[in-house]
Amino acid sequence: MTLSKQVLSKGWTFKDRDDELPDAWMPVPSVPSTVQQDLIANNRLEDPYIGFNELKARWVNEKAWVYRHVFQRPELPVGATAALVFDGLDTFAKVKLNGNTILQSSNMFLGHRVDITEALNLSEQTNVLEIEFDCAQLKAVELRSKDPNHKWHGFNGDMARLAVRKAQYHWGWDWGPVIMTAGIWREVRLEIYSARVEDLWPQTCLASSHETASVTATAKIDASDTEDWVARFSLTLSGREIACQDVAVCADQTARATFEVNKPELWWPHGYGAQTLYEVSVSLLCCGKEAHSLSKKFGIRSAEVVQQPDKHGKSFYFRVNGVDIFCGGSCWIPADSLLPSISAERYRNWIRLMVAGGQVMVRVWGGGIYEDDTFYDACDELGLLVWQDFMFGCGNYPTWPELLDSVRQETIFNVQRLRHHPSIVIYVGNNEDYQVQEQAGLTYDFEDKDPESWLKTDFPARYIYEKLLPDVVAEYSPSTFYHPGSPWGDGKVTSDPTVGDIHQWNVWHGSQEKYQIFDTLGGRFNSEFGMEAFPHMSTIEYFVENEADKHPQSQVLDFHNKADGHERRLATYLVENLRMATDLETYIYLTQVVQAETMMFGYRGWRRQWGDDRKCGGALLWQINDCWPTISWAIVDYFLRPKPAYYTVKRVMQPLAIGVRREHSDWSAVHATPPTQSRWEMWVASNRQEVVHGTVELRFLSVVTGRDLRAPAVFSNVAIVANGTTEITKGVIDHVVQPEPHVLAARLWIDGQIVARDVDxxxxxxxxxxxxRGLEVRQQPGSVAGQHILLISSRKPVKCLVFEERENVRVSDSAMDIVPGDEQVVTVTGLDDSDSPLGYRYLGQE
Known part of the structure; x- marks a missing residue:
C-alpha cells in the first residue's frame, strides 16, 4: 500500500487540567498552537505583547493543560502499520490513546513516532487522543530541588530552566518576556503504511579541482521485511533527471546509491555565485508498486573553518569552495515568543531582509530553538550561511544520566533533520556557557582529556560540549565543522582576542567603552556585539495603550525593555554623543542614530581587518530580530521594520565598500579640549574575486558652510585587491590652521558609476x-507604478537622514549622510501614488 498521511490540525479541544467544570473544554482553532494562542482565541487571555499584559498572562505559566482530539477509525490493511507522528510537543507531555499511555516526553526539541497499530480501538468508529502538558515552570523547580549539590549558575531567567530541555528564552531574557508556552507546537499526523523511507541523507564530496563531485544518497527504510523491496534513487537538477539507480534494500534496512557528477554546479553564499540546489529522491518499490517516496534538496559545495597560526595568534574564518568569506551578519533569536505564529512566508521575509542587507551569515542562537525547516530552506535558496548553536545558553547545565540521554536523542534527531542543508557550515556547542564557568569560578582544566572525569567536576556540562555533541556530529554529519562553544578558543579565556570567537560587550555592557573605538576591541571572529535602540514609533504605538505613556521614561516603555540597567546605558551613550530631547519621537530617533553609528564603527573597522592576514574573519551583530514588540539590540523590529542600523550595516557589507576615518580623540578624557591634530586614513574593502580598477575621491567639507576647505584628493586607476583591503592614503588634519569643523567625504567610482560612499x-x-542644512528631497518625475525615485541633495553636510518605515514599503537606502555636490538616489517600492510621501528626519532637524 502507498503511505497515507492525515494531518491532525483541526477538531482539537483543550482545557485547564484541573478544571472539572462541564464547560471547561474550549475549541482550538488549529494545531500547531500554544495554550496562550488558544486562550486568546477563546477570549480568556489578553494579548501579552500589549502594555503590561505579560503580567496578566503569568498565571498561564503555572498551569497544566490537556488537549483532546477524536479521530475516525482508519482503514488498516492487513500487515499495515498505523503511527502517530509528533514533530514537537512542548514540553512535559503524556500522550494517551483511548485512555492508555502511549508516549511520555520531556524534551521540546524531539520529534516522536509512536506505533499505534495495536492501541487503536477497532471495535469503535472513533479513537480519543489526549495529550496532557505538565507545567514546565513548576516541573523545572522540582527537578532542580532533586540535585541541590549542582551549582545552578547562569545569566537570565530562573536557573531551574537548566534542568529542562525547553526553549530557554521562555523563562525570560534581557530582550524577551516570561511566556512559558505549552502545547502541540509542531505538526501532528496519523500515518498508515506498509513500508516507508525513514530518512534520506545526501552526502557530497567535491574534488579540489571542482571538476567532479560524488553524491552518496543513503536511505533508511522502515519495513518489517526488506527482502522484496527496491529503492529507486533519482538525482535531478532544475527539474531534469541527470541520473538514477535501482538498489536492493539491505538486511540492515538501508539502501545506498552513489552518483558521479561531472562539472557540478556549485552552491555559493549570495554575492559569490549561484545558490544551485540539486534534488535527490528515493522511491520504495515492491513488485513495481511505490509504497513511499522522499526527496531532499542539497547543494554541492565544500566548507571549512580555517584555523592556522599567524602573526595575530590563530585564525578563525570560513572558506567555501576554496574562497575565503568575510562573514558579516547577525545573530538570530526566535522570531516570536508564540512560535507557531511564525509562518513560512514570515521566515522567508526575514531571510530576504538579511540578504538584501548584504549579510552573509546568520547565527541561530543557543537559547532558542532548532528552527523550522522553512527557515533553513530559505537560507539554502537565498544563500545565507548558517552558524547553528546547539540549544544551551548562559548556564551551568546538569548532566544526570536521564538528561544526557535526552540530549543525545535531541542532538541525533536534529542533526539528522538538518544535515542536508548546504547553508549550515558550523555546529556550535552552546552560547556563553564557558563564560558562566569563568565568572562562577567553576572547574575547567583544559589539559584534562578524560571525559568521564569532567562529569565529576562542578562544570559537568563540559562533557556535553566536548564529548557528546562532537561525537554525534562526527557520526551523523562528519563534514560539518564543530566548535565547542560561543565564545570559545582552544580552552583559553573566552575574551582572548587572538583565537576562536569572542563576544565583545565592552560597548554597552562591561566597561562601556565609546563606540568610536569598537574596531580596536575585536577578535579573530566577533560573534556577538551590539547597541540598543528603540523601534519605530508605529511599533511603540502598537504596545503602548495610553497617550500619556508616550514619553521616553514611561513605565510601560521601561517594562518592554528587559535589559538590566538600560536606563543608565542608553542615557550614557546618548548624553556622550548627542544633544538630548524629551519628546518621544526625537528620543527614538536619537537612540537609533547611536545604534547605527555603533554598528558602522564596528563593521567598518573589522571588515577592513579582513585584509590584514584575515585578522578578523567575521562579525555577527546582536541581534537581527525580536520575539515581541520591544526595545532591544535588534536592528529590525518585531514587525520587520528596519532600524537605521540595518542600512549602515548594508552599506559597509556591500561588495565594494570605501572607508575613511580620523583617529579617535577621547573628548571625555581631555575635558573636551579640542585636538590640535587628527590623523586620518582611507581604504577600500572588497569581496570581489578579481582585481578591479576604480577612481577614489576624498573631499574636506565644512560642517558650518558646506564649502570645500581644500581641493579634493583624487586617485585614478586604483587597483583594488581581490577579497581584501586596499589602503588608499592617509594624512593629518591641522586644526590650528583649519579650526572649522569638517567632514571627510569619500567616494568610489567603478566604470564611471559611484559604487560606495563614506563620510567621517x-x-x-x-x-x-x-x-x-538646506536638505532637498524631491521625487523624480515619471516613476513606474509602485516605485518612486527620490533625489536627495543638500547645501551643507547632513547626518543620518532616516526615512519613515511603513508596512509593505521598502526603501533602497536610509540612515544616509548627504554632502553638497553629491546628489543621492533612493528607490521606494510598495508606495502607491495615492499614498502620502514618506516622512523623514535628520540629525539636528528643527
Whole structure:
C-alpha cells in the first residue's frame, strides 16, 4: 500500500487540567498552537505583547493543560502499520490513546513516532487522543530541588530552566518576556503504511579541482521485511533527471546509491555565485508498486573553518569552495515568543531582509530553538550561511544520566533533520556557557582529556560540549565543522582576542567603552556585539495603550525593555554623543542614530581587518530580530521594520565598500579640549574575486558652510585587491590652521558609476551645529507604478537622514549622510501614488 498521511490540525479541544467544570473544554482553532494562542482565541487571555499584559498572562505559566482530539477509525490493511507522528510537543507531555499511555516526553526539541497499530480501538468508529502538558515552570523547580549539590549558575531567567530541555528564552531574557508556552507546537499526523523511507541523507564530496563531485544518497527504510523491496534513487537538477539507480534494500534496512557528477554546479553564499540546489529522491518499490517516496534538496559545495597560526595568534574564518568569506551578519533569536505564529512566508521575509542587507551569515542562537525547516530552506535558496548553536545558553547545565540521554536523542534527531542543508557550515556547542564557568569560578582544566572525569567536576556540562555533541556530529554529519562553544578558543579565556570567537560587550555592557573605538576591541571572529535602540514609533504605538505613556521614561516603555540597567546605558551613550530631547519621537530617533553609528564603527573597522592576514574573519551583530514588540539590540523590529542600523550595516557589507576615518580623540578624557591634530586614513574593502580598477575621491567639507576647505584628493586607476583591503592614503588634519569643523567625504567610482560612499564626522555630534542644512528631497518625475525615485541633495553636510518605515514599503537606502555636490538616489517600492510621501528626519532637524 502507498503511505497515507492525515494531518491532525483541526477538531482539537483543550482545557485547564484541573478544571472539572462541564464547560471547561474550549475549541482550538488549529494545531500547531500554544495554550496562550488558544486562550486568546477563546477570549480568556489578553494579548501579552500589549502594555503590561505579560503580567496578566503569568498565571498561564503555572498551569497544566490537556488537549483532546477524536479521530475516525482508519482503514488498516492487513500487515499495515498505523503511527502517530509528533514533530514537537512542548514540553512535559503524556500522550494517551483511548485512555492508555502511549508516549511520555520531556524534551521540546524531539520529534516522536509512536506505533499505534495495536492501541487503536477497532471495535469503535472513533479513537480519543489526549495529550496532557505538565507545567514546565513548576516541573523545572522540582527537578532542580532533586540535585541541590549542582551549582545552578547562569545569566537570565530562573536557573531551574537548566534542568529542562525547553526553549530557554521562555523563562525570560534581557530582550524577551516570561511566556512559558505549552502545547502541540509542531505538526501532528496519523500515518498508515506498509513500508516507508525513514530518512534520506545526501552526502557530497567535491574534488579540489571542482571538476567532479560524488553524491552518496543513503536511505533508511522502515519495513518489517526488506527482502522484496527496491529503492529507486533519482538525482535531478532544475527539474531534469541527470541520473538514477535501482538498489536492493539491505538486511540492515538501508539502501545506498552513489552518483558521479561531472562539472557540478556549485552552491555559493549570495554575492559569490549561484545558490544551485540539486534534488535527490528515493522511491520504495515492491513488485513495481511505490509504497513511499522522499526527496531532499542539497547543494554541492565544500566548507571549512580555517584555523592556522599567524602573526595575530590563530585564525578563525570560513572558506567555501576554496574562497575565503568575510562573514558579516547577525545573530538570530526566535522570531516570536508564540512560535507557531511564525509562518513560512514570515521566515522567508526575514531571510530576504538579511540578504538584501548584504549579510552573509546568520547565527541561530543557543537559547532558542532548532528552527523550522522553512527557515533553513530559505537560507539554502537565498544563500545565507548558517552558524547553528546547539540549544544551551548562559548556564551551568546538569548532566544526570536521564538528561544526557535526552540530549543525545535531541542532538541525533536534529542533526539528522538538518544535515542536508548546504547553508549550515558550523555546529556550535552552546552560547556563553564557558563564560558562566569563568565568572562562577567553576572547574575547567583544559589539559584534562578524560571525559568521564569532567562529569565529576562542578562544570559537568563540559562533557556535553566536548564529548557528546562532537561525537554525534562526527557520526551523523562528519563534514560539518564543530566548535565547542560561543565564545570559545582552544580552552583559553573566552575574551582572548587572538583565537576562536569572542563576544565583545565592552560597548554597552562591561566597561562601556565609546563606540568610536569598537574596531580596536575585536577578535579573530566577533560573534556577538551590539547597541540598543528603540523601534519605530508605529511599533511603540502598537504596545503602548495610553497617550500619556508616550514619553521616553514611561513605565510601560521601561517594562518592554528587559535589559538590566538600560536606563543608565542608553542615557550614557546618548548624553556622550548627542544633544538630548524629551519628546518621544526625537528620543527614538536619537537612540537609533547611536545604534547605527555603533554598528558602522564596528563593521567598518573589522571588515577592513579582513585584509590584514584575515585578522578578523567575521562579525555577527546582536541581534537581527525580536520575539515581541520591544526595545532591544535588534536592528529590525518585531514587525520587520528596519532600524537605521540595518542600512549602515548594508552599506559597509556591500561588495565594494570605501572607508575613511580620523583617529579617535577621547573628548571625555581631555575635558573636551579640542585636538590640535587628527590623523586620518582611507581604504577600500572588497569581496570581489578579481582585481578591479576604480577612481577614489576624498573631499574636506565644512560642517558650518558646506564649502570645500581644500581641493579634493583624487586617485585614478586604483587597483583594488581581490577579497581584501586596499589602503588608499592617509594624512593629518591641522586644526590650528583649519579650526572649522569638517567632514571627510569619500567616494568610489567603478566604470564611471559611484559604487560606495563614506563620510567621517568630527566627534561627538553634540558639539556640532546642524542648523540650516538646506536638505532637498524631491521625487523624480515619471516613476513606474509602485516605485518612486527620490533625489536627495543638500547645501551643507547632513547626518543620518532616516526615512519613515511603513508596512509593505521598502526603501533602497536610509540612515544616509548627504554632502553638497553629491546628489543621492533612493528607490521606494510598495508606495502607491495615492499614498502620502514618506516622512523623514535628520540629525539636528528643527
Amino acid at each position: 564626522w568630527p566627534q561627538p555630534f553634540k558639539y556640532l551645529d546642524f542648523a540650516d
